[in-house]
Amino acid sequence: MLKKVGIIVLVGLIASAATAAAVLQFSGGGGTAGQSTPAAVAAPSTASSGNAALNSACLSAADIYQELRPAVVEITSTQQGRSPFAPSGTASGSGIVVDDQGTILTNYHVVADASDLTVTFSDNTTASASVVGTDPENDLAIIRADVSGQSLTSAPLGDSDSVRVGDPVLAIGSPFELEGTLTEGIVSATGRTFAPGESTRPIRNMIQTDAAVNPGNSGGPLIDCHGEVIGINTALENPTGQDVNVGIAFAVPINTAKRFLPDMLAGETVSHPWLGIAGQDVTAALAEDLGLSVDSGVYVIVVSDGSPAQRAGLHAASRSELEATATGTPPRGGDVIVAVDGRDISSIDELSSYLDTEKKVGDVVSLTVIREGQKSSVEATLAEWPS
Numbered sequence: 001m002l003k004k005v006g007i008i009v010l011v012g013l014i015a016s017a018a019t020a021a022a023v024l025q026f027s028g029g030g031g032t033a034g035q036s037t038p039a040a041v042a043a044p045s046t047a048s049s050g051n052a053a054l055n056s057a058c059l060s061a062a063d064i065y066q067e068l069r070p071a072v073v074e075i076t077s078t079q080q081g082r083s084p085f086a087p088s089g090t091a092s093g094s095g096i097v098v099d100d101q102g103t104i105l106t107n108y109h110v111v112a113d114a115s116d117l118t119v120t121f122s123d124n125t126t127a128s129a130s131v132v133g134t135d136p137e138n139d140l141a142i143i144r145a146d147v148s149g150q151s152l153t154s155a156p157l158g159d160s161d162s163v164r165v166g167d168p169v170l171a172i173g174s175p176f177e178l179e180g181t182l183t184e185g186i187v188s189a190t191g192r193t194f195a196p197g198e199s200t201r202p203i204r205n206m207i208q209t210d211a212a213v214n215p216g217n218s219g220g221p222l223i224d225c226h227g228e229v230i231g232i233n234t235a236l237e238n239p240t241g242q243d244v245n246v247g248i249a250f251a252v253p254i255n256t257a258k259r260f261l262p263d264m265l266a267g268e269t270v271s272h273p274w275l276g277i278a279g280q281d282v283t284a285a286l287a288e289d290l291g292l293s294v295d296s297g298v299y300v301i302v303v304s305d306g307s308p309a310q311r312a313g314l315h316a317a318s319r320s321e322l323e324a325t326a327t328g329t330p331p332r333g334g335d336v337i338v339a340v341d342g343r344d345i346s347s348i349d350e351l352s353s354y355l356d357t358e359k360k361v362g363d364v365v366s367l368t369v370i371r372e373g374q375k376s377s378v379e380a381t382l383a384e385w386p387s
Contacts, residue, residue, distance in 0.1 A: 068155055071155035093220075100154060103142060103144050107140065107219040110218050129144060133267050137270070140232065140252060140256070140270075158230045165190060169224060169230070170183070171223070173218075175212075184211055191205055194250065203252060207250065230251075273355050275365075293373040300314055315333065317334035341366050
């Protein structure tokens, strides 16, 4: 299971007093913590990793800023008060122009529940905007600004799969409403996973960086040294709960955004498949403790009520993980998932990644399970992640 290691603050919203910034629990730890191109922006180098030619191919921060600053906007959202106890308020975040039609990529939490959206461009012109499509579980949204007749600069979208720890990165955004702010750092880690809450869908493959980001940066670009967007700045580690940068921030990888961009552009709310279990990676030590017949797979700790896993007949452990932790003894009696659709799996991340990338809501998956030492197969029809 994922271990809570701190507090995450969504960095998109620098809010008025009536709209306090959201604070989320960070669940991750270790490595488990979704256009047109400006002509002057260089294409990525094909030099090999660590090669001196790679460094020489990098553009200066000043050159990248000059090219990409016009493609980064400030987004001001207005929330209409629902009652005297929930007054109206405004909040601001950032966004990335992805085409010359006024299409802007940002974080979902920047625009969620907004009654009005205003986009401010780098030349201080403003335009009203509306939400086109969203992917709430990946904290992504597409909005479109009313920019008829206006010339726009779009940001080139790179390849987040090629990002390496140690690569230099830049962030542009509007922290604390200081529009057009540039910060610099490196990629501190890749493949991070975090979930806003205990039962929410984790966002996977997040890019960790020490580039300074703060409330107001959300939805803005994380940029590589070639001037391409590799992530959307989303959250920062905040152990104090105060609005302060501590050098650990997270960005949704741009490849995640590119994967679901067509659906969002089509006006859809992207849904993601849900199996409905909580599990623990099986190790040799765990197998010995529990008397399991296999030392690899996913040990089923919890099966959610009404979930596809429950309907498929998966068995959860006899004691919840919380109770097991409190008593100092491991739960017993759960199924061990060792394969999905004939593919061997050894971790909850492998299972989740397969479902996220290969399957959609309504698909049927075949799970190979070990129950009391016997191997069997069950089929589960994946549902949509519950809100």
